[in-house]
Structures are given as C-alpha cells and as structure tokens.
Amino acid sequence: MAGFIGKERHALDEKGRLMIPVRFRRELSPESTGRGSTIYLMKAPDGSIELYEPDIWEGMKKSLAVLSDFNPEERLLKTMIYESLDVVAIDRQGRVPFSREFLEHAGIVRDVVIIGADTKMIVWAPERLSLLVMENAERYSSLARRYF
Structure with a gap:
C-alpha cells in the first residue's frame, strides 16, 4: 500500500455519509473494499x-x-481512546456513515476536507482546518526543522 496522500473536498450526503474519494479508495486494502468491509473512526x-x-x-x-489497567494514566488513556472510537461498515459505493456524535465533535455540518495522512484519513470541517493552519502557520517551519 502506498498510503493515503493528498487532500480532497467533499460533502456528506443527506444521511450523513461520506463518500471516500476515489484516490483514497484505490489505496484501501482488499479487506476494506469487499462486502462487509469496516473502517474504524476515532474522534481525535x-x-x-x-x-x-x-x-x-x-x-x-x-x-x-x-498498557496496564492498574496504572491510572494508562487506564485513562485507554478509556479515552476507546470512548472516542467506533467501527462502521463501508457500503458498496464506498460511503462511510458518521453518527451525530462524531459530526458534532468535528463541527461538521455538510462540507468536509479529507486529508490523506499515510496510514489514516483525517476528516475536518473546512473552517476548523483553515483556522488550525492559520493559527499554526508560524510554528510549521520550526516543527518541520525539529522533526525532519
């Protein structure tokens, strides 16, 4: 798998489903494209x-x-991650349903930006992503120097 790379703009359908962009669908493993395929969603x-x-x-x-359930920090991390997780079926048309809880978490009404981030796809409300990028534009170069 080459990984998910790129950025796409899409809109949810009237049932709150996201059509996975074709360029990302091509990168899905065979197990994620057949009948009964699933994908994990996490509120980041x-x-x-x-x-x-x-x-x-x-x-x-x-x-x-x-991680140990007897270590309070490790248990908290596990609880927070699993609380923010769901698994959903990808339908034959490559659509992923989002619950109201997930849409509210992300501030998504209809339009979304999907970012391919190698091993995952990240879905943003366009306004939130624009704000994040704008507020962190100056930090980007220092972060890039630090990690690359």
Missing part, C-alpha cells in the same frame, strides 16, 4: 475524525493492550 483530540483500516487499527490495539 484536535477536533477532527480519523479513519483507520482494520489492519492499522489492529496494530494500534496491540500497543494499547500492553
């Missing part, structure tokens, strides 16, 4: 919604499994 702390294929989520789940 930054106000976006992250979409993970099952094989990617399984790797994250293994990382969470080693």
Whole structure:
C-alpha cells in the first residue's frame, strides 16, 4: 500500500455519509473494499475524525493492550481512546456513515476536507482546518526543522 496522500473536498450526503474519494479508495486494502468491509473512526483530540483500516487499527490495539489497567494514566488513556472510537461498515459505493456524535465533535455540518495522512484519513470541517493552519502557520517551519 502506498498510503493515503493528498487532500480532497467533499460533502456528506443527506444521511450523513461520506463518500471516500476515489484516490483514497484505490489505496484501501482488499479487506476494506469487499462486502462487509469496516473502517474504524476515532474522534481525535484536535477536533477532527480519523479513519483507520482494520489492519492499522489492529496494530494500534496491540500497543494499547500492553498498557496496564492498574496504572491510572494508562487506564485513562485507554478509556479515552476507546470512548472516542467506533467501527462502521463501508457500503458498496464506498460511503462511510458518521453518527451525530462524531459530526458534532468535528463541527461538521455538510462540507468536509479529507486529508490523506499515510496510514489514516483525517476528516475536518473546512473552517476548523483553515483556522488550525492559520493559527499554526508560524510554528510549521520550526516543527518541520525539529522533526525532519
């Protein structure tokens, strides 16, 4: 898999479903494109919604499994992550349904921006993404220097 790369603008349909852009659908694993395919949705702390294929989520789940339920911080992290998680079916047309809870979390009414971020897709309300980029434009170059 080459990974999800790029940015697309889309609109939810009247039932709150997002059509996964063709360029991202091409990158989905075969297990994520057949009948009964699922995708994991997570309410991210930054106000976006992250979409993970099952094989990617399984790797994250293994990382969470080693955290101790007897360590209060580790238990809190697990609780917060699992509270923000859902698994939904991708229909034959490549649409992903979002619950009202997820849409409200992200401030999404109809229009969205989908960012391909290698192993995941990130869904934003356009206004929130624009604000995030604008407020952090000056930090971008220093972050890039620090991590690259």
